[in-house]
Amino acid sequence: MSYTTQMDAARKGILTKEMKAVAEKENFDPQELMRLVAEGKVAIPANKRHTCLEPNGIGSMLKTKINVNLGTSRDCSDLDMELKKVNDAVAMGAESIMDLSSFGDTGKFRRKLTSECPAIIGTVPIYDAVVYYHKPLKEITSREWIDIVKMHAEDGVDFMTIHIGINKNTADRFKEAKRLTNIVSRGGSIIFAWMEMTGLENPFFEHFDEILEICQEYDITLSLGDACRPGCIADASDISQIEELITLGELTQKAWNKNVQVIIEGPGHMPLDQIAANMKIQQTLCKGAPFYVLGPLVTDIAPGYDHITAAIGGAIAAASGASFLCYVTPAEHLRLPDLDDVKEGIIASRIAAHAADIAKGIRGASDWDQKMSEARKRLDWEKMFDLSIDPEKARRYRATGKPEKEDTCSMCGNFCAVKNMNRILEGEIVSIYDE
Numbered sequence: 001m002s003y004t005t006q007m008d009a010a011r012k013g014i015l016t017k018e019m020k021a022v023a024e025k026e027n028f029d030p031q032e033l034m035r036l037v038a039e040g041k042v043a044i045p046a047n048k049r050h051t052c053l054e055p056n057g058i059g060s061m062l063k064t065k066i067n068v069n070l071g072t073s074r075d076c077s078d079l080d081m082e083l084k085k086v087n088d089a090v091a092m093g094a095e096s097i098m099d100l101s102s103f104g105d106t107g108k109f110r111r112k113l114t115s116e117c118p119a120i121i122g123t124v125p126i127y128d129a130v131v132y133y134h135k136p137l138k139e140i141t142s143r144e145w146i147d148i149v150k151m152h153a154e155d156g157v158d159f160m161t162i163h164i165g166i167n168k169n170t171a172d173r174f175k176e177a178k179r180l181t182n183i184v185s186r187g188g189s190i191i192f193a194w195m196e197m198t199g200l201e202n203p204f205f206e207h208f209d210e211i212l213e214i215c216q217e218y219d220i221t222l223s224l225g226d227a228c229r230p231g232c233i234a235d236a237s238d239i240s241q242i243e244e245l246i247t248l249g250e251l252t253q254k255a256w257n258k259n260v261q262v263i264i265e266g267p268g269h270m271p272l273d274q275i276a277a278n279m280k281i282q283q284t285l286c287k288g289a290p291f292y293v294l295g296p297l298v299t300d301i302a303p304g305y306d307h308i309t310a311a312i313g314g315a316i317a318a319a320s321g322a323s324f325l326c327y328v329t330p331a332e333h334l335r336l337p338d339l340d341d342v343k344e345g346i347i348a349s350r351i352a353a354h355a356a357d358i359a360k361g362i363r364g365a366s367d368w369d370q371k372m373s374e375a376r377k378r379l380d381w382e383k384m385f386d387l388s389i390d391p392e393k394a395r396r397y398r399a400t401g402k403p404e405k406e407d408t409c410s411m412c413g414n415f416c417a418v419k420n421m422n423r424i425l426e427g428e429i430v431s432i433y434d435e
């Protein structure tokens with residue numbers, strides 16, 4: 001029996017090799033996974049042309065996945081450097097790479113990714129259209145925006161962010177409602193400006209049926225972009241954000257009617273106490289479609305540390321229903337991230353994802369912590385390094401603070417509670433003072 005997309009296959013009862021791979025990786029019942037894919041609660045982004053892909057499933061009942069944004073820009077157009085970041089990101093556990101290139105030969109980099117990289121590859125066609133057509137924004141035609149979507153599909157990308165929620169209706173609501181930081185989504189600001197200058201409807205919204213046909217042909221997962229994601233905590237959960245989310249919910253159903261897989265993009269900046277409620281609203285309006293969040297950053301005042309503000313929000317979001325975290329680096333709001341920024345962003349995001357997985361009771365998540373705690377109790381330093389989320393840093397820190405007693409660390413030395421408890425419970429004398 002033939003099928004178009006993973007969702008189509010699941011609805012026909014076909015267990016694809018991608019579903020089998022995801023079920024095995026997640027230690028999940030294949031039939032149950034197939035049911036969730038059929039319902040749209042799990043997406044397996046897998047373009048038929050991305051043949052080196054090692055598939056992953058995105059859904060709140062699976063392990064939380066992380067995405068790393070990379071790509072060339074006018075200020076940093078070194079392809080080799082970006083590829084090094086991609087390879088490092090995959091080695092560090094990123095399941096997804098979004099190529100946000102906005103300068104130079106973007107097609108060459110994109111095709112290199114889909115021919116060599118085993119991670120899920122995502123793109124934002126809006127950025128590329130501006131580079132590709134080499135003409136003022138206003139002169140790009142509705143047809144040309146759609147052609148870029150087709151081009152990315154042919155190049156093998158697994159998912160695309162399409163800023164479709166900001167149609168004429170939501171744009172009018174946004175202008176009426178006013179907000180502190182307007183639209184901070186790069187793609188959202190571009191398409192809003194285009195709509196304002198041309199007076200035309202959002203081309204992705206107007207030609208959604210055609211986009212769905214492209215998605216069916218290649219099995220592209222649509223990542224419905226949130227142009228109105230709050231860019232500061234003052235704008236969180238406002239009329240623009242919720243209005244757009246309602247539109248995204250309606251479009252989710254339209255996509256599912258054509259067996260096209262969907263994930264929904266979300267905030268943004270958001271106070272801690274609003275995050276769980278936002279996850280619930282999204283799950284309700286978008287009928288359980290996987291939620292992909294950028295952060296959320298729980299405060300606006302920490303440039304240089306936004307990997308931390310995002311990890312705090314990401315952990316709460318994922319524990320409350322989000323299934324896909326977009327990493328945020330310390331360079332957020334300041335510059336394009338360098339290799340160290342990328343590493344710090346990935347580690348912070350992985351910690352958030354893992355913390356959420358423990359809270360959600362994802363199968364096997366807390367086993368890792370169990371092993372670490374056992375090694376800690378034994379003061380087995382080599383094992384602790386091996387189990388660390390960043391073994392290199394753990395080793396470096398211990399090496400640069402050598403303790404007098406090799407089995408302890410320089411934090412407490414012979415006051416080491418772990419060592420002393422092990423000894424006293426084994427019947428030894430614990431003197432501390434003269435040891």
Ligand code: SF4
Pocket residue numbers: 408409410411412413415416417418419
């Ligand atoms: S010395 Fe202190 S911090 Fe270090 S392992 Fe022992 S109890 Fe833990």
